[in-house]
Amino acid sequence: MRTDSGPRRSAAGRPAGPQPAKRQAILEAAVAVFLREGYNRASVDVIADEARVSKQTVYNHFGDKERLFIAAVEEERERVAAGFAAGSPYVLGPDGAANAEAYDGGDARAALIAFGHRVLAVLLDERASALRRLVIAEVARHPSLRPACAEGEPQQLVKYLAEMLGRRSSRGELSVPDPAAAAHQFVALVVQQGLYQSMYGTRPLADDEAAAIYESAADLLVRAYRP
Amino acid sequence: MRTDSGPRRSAAGRPAGPQPAKRQAILEAAVAVFLREGYNRASVDVIADEARVSKQTVYNHFGDKERLFIAAVEEERERVAAGFAAGSPYVLGPDGAANAEAYDGGDARAALIAFGHRVLAVLLDERASALRRLVIAEVARHPSLRPACAEGEPQQLVKYLAEMLGRRSSRGELSVPDPAAAAHQFVALVVQQGLYQSMYGTRPLADDEAAAIYESAADLLVRAYRP
DNA sequence: CGCAGTGGACTAGCCCGTCCAGTCCATTTA
DNA sequence: TAAATGGACTGGACGGGCTAGTCCACTGCG
Structure with missing residues (x-):
C-alpha cells in the first residue's frame, strides 16, 4: 500500500x-x-x-483511435478558445472586467465596426475553420464531440457585446430594448457569410468584403436603435 | 454505319x-x-x-465510387433545389413572376415574418441539412463538389426578398437604401442560429425559438428602415 | 533494476474494383 | 411461330491494398 x-x-x-x-x-x-x-x-x-x-x-x-480523436479535438478546441480570450484583450481581461470598457469610447457605429472586425478575425482563423469542418463532419458518429460545440463559439463575445450595448443604451446614446438579443443579431449579421464560405472552403472573404459586411451591420443596428 | x-x-x-x-x-x-x-x-x-x-x-x-458519389450529391442537391421553388409557390411561380407579389399584401412586418418562417422551413429540412453536412465534410477532398454549393443556397430567396423590399420602398412604406443588402441581412439574421444547430446536429430549433428569431429580425428591419 | 519507449512483425477485417459463368428478355431472323 | 441473338443484369468469388490493434524482443535511462 x-x-x-x-x-x-x-x-x-x-x-x-x-x-x-x-x-x-x-x-x-x-x-x-x-x-x-x-x-x-x-x-x-x-x-x-x-x-x-x-x-x-x-x-x-x-x-484507441476514437479516444485519441476526442482528445485531439478537445486540445484544438482549447487552443482556439484561448485565442478568443487571450488574443482579444478588449473582450475579457484576465479578471474578466479590466478591459470591459475598451470599446466604450467613440461613437456606437465605430465601436460596432471595430468589434465586428475582431469577431470575423477570430472566427475565420484557418485552424478554427478546419476544426469546425472536422467536428461537423464527425459529430454525428462521435457523440462525445457534442459538448465541444454545443455552447456555440461566440458566446463570450456576444455576452460582452450585450453589455456594451446596455451601457450605451443607459447612457442614452442608443435605445436598445433587449441588448442580449441585439448582440446576437449583430454577431449573426457579421458572421453569416464568412462562416458559409469557410465551411465550404471557398475563397476566404476578402478584407473589403468583410469590411462591407460589418459596416452595413453596424449601420443597421445604429439606424434601428437610434434613440 | x-x-x-x-x-x-x-x-x-x-x-x-x-x-x-x-x-x-x-x-x-x-x-x-x-x-x-x-x-x-x-x-x-x-x-x-x-x-x-x-x-x-x-x-x-x-x-467508380467517386463518380457515384458526385452523381448522388448532385441528385440530392437538385431535389432540395426543386423543393425551394416548387414547394414555395410565393417565391417563384412556374413562369418566374406569377406569384411575385404574393407577399406584397399586409404590412411589412407581417410579410417579413411570413417570409422568414418559410426560409427557415426550407433551410432546416432534415435532408437538406444532412446534405449540407456531407458536402462540408467532403468538399475538401472532392473538388468536383465545389460548384454544388458555391452559389449559396438561398440566392433565389434573397433575390425575391430584395424585390419585395424595393417595391415597398418605392411605395413609401419603407425606406430601404440598398434592398439587396437588406435582403442579405434579413436572411442572415433569420438563418444563422438554425444553420448552426443543424450543422452540429444538436436539437433542431423549436418552433417558438424560430418564431422569436424571425420576429425580432423583422422588427429590426422595420425599425431601421421606417420611412 | 524497472519501466517507458521502440520497431517491426503479425492478425484479422474491411472494401474497392474486377472477373466470370450463367439468367433474362426484347427483338430480329428463319 | 419458334429459334437465335446480344446486351443488361446477377451473384458470388477473389486479388490487392490498407488499417486497427496486438505482441514481443530489445533498448536506454534514471
Whole structure:
C-alpha cells in the first residue's frame, strides 16, 4: 500500500506514468493529421510517424483511435478558445472586467465596426475553420464531440457585446430594448457569410468584403436603435 | 454505319444502354447511404444491396465510387433545389413572376415574418441539412463538389426578398437604401442560429425559438428602415 | 533494476474494383 | 411461330491494398 501522495514512483526509475512530452507530441500530430485528413482517412501509423513516436506508445497513451480523436479535438478546441480570450484583450481581461470598457469610447457605429472586425478575425482563423469542418463532419458518429460545440463559439463575445450595448443604451446614446438579443443579431449579421464560405472552403472573404459586411451591420443596428 | 437517329440498338435485343430505372434506384440508395454514413464508411456493396442491384451493375452505371458519389450529391442537391421553388409557390411561380407579389399584401412586418418562417422551413429540412453536412465534410477532398454549393443556397430567396423590399420602398412604406443588402441581412439574421444547430446536429430549433428569431429580425428591419 | 519507449512483425477485417459463368428478355431472323 | 441473338443484369468469388490493434524482443535511462 502506498502512503505518500506524490506522483507514483517505483523503487527506482524515472517518475512513473507516460511521459507528458510524448503525450503532447502525439496530440499535436493527431490534431494536424485529423484536421488534414478527417477521421477515417487519418491513420494511426501516420500520426505516430509524424509525432516521431512508436505506434505502441500512441496506444499506451490513448487506448484507441476514437479516444485519441476526442482528445485531439478537445486540445484544438482549447487552443482556439484561448485565442478568443487571450488574443482579444478588449473582450475579457484576465479578471474578466479590466478591459470591459475598451470599446466604450467613440461613437456606437465605430465601436460596432471595430468589434465586428475582431469577431470575423477570430472566427475565420484557418485552424478554427478546419476544426469546425472536422467536428461537423464527425459529430454525428462521435457523440462525445457534442459538448465541444454545443455552447456555440461566440458566446463570450456576444455576452460582452450585450453589455456594451446596455451601457450605451443607459447612457442614452442608443435605445436598445433587449441588448442580449441585439448582440446576437449583430454577431449573426457579421458572421453569416464568412462562416458559409469557410465551411465550404471557398475563397476566404476578402478584407473589403468583410469590411462591407460589418459596416452595413453596424449601420443597421445604429439606424434601428437610434434613440 | 447507322442511319436512323433513334436510340442505339443492335441487330437484336432491347433498346441499348443501361436501364434508367436501375440507375435511379442506385442513385437513391447511394444518396441514402452516403447521407447516413459519409463517403468513407459508405460501402459500394451496401449501396448495391440497398438498391436491390448487383455490384457490377453499379460499376456499369457509374464507373467508380467517386463518380457515384458526385452523381448522388448532385441528385440530392437538385431535389432540395426543386423543393425551394416548387414547394414555395410565393417565391417563384412556374413562369418566374406569377406569384411575385404574393407577399406584397399586409404590412411589412407581417410579410417579413411570413417570409422568414418559410426560409427557415426550407433551410432546416432534415435532408437538406444532412446534405449540407456531407458536402462540408467532403468538399475538401472532392473538388468536383465545389460548384454544388458555391452559389449559396438561398440566392433565389434573397433575390425575391430584395424585390419585395424595393417595391415597398418605392411605395413609401419603407425606406430601404440598398434592398439587396437588406435582403442579405434579413436572411442572415433569420438563418444563422438554425444553420448552426443543424450543422452540429444538436436539437433542431423549436418552433417558438424560430418564431422569436424571425420576429425580432423583422422588427429590426422595420425599425431601421421606417420611412 | 524497472519501466517507458521502440520497431517491426503479425492478425484479422474491411472494401474497392474486377472477373466470370450463367439468367433474362426484347427483338430480329428463319 | 419458334429459334437465335446480344446486351443488361446477377451473384458470388477473389486479388490487392490498407488499417486497427496486438505482441514481443530489445533498448536506454534514471
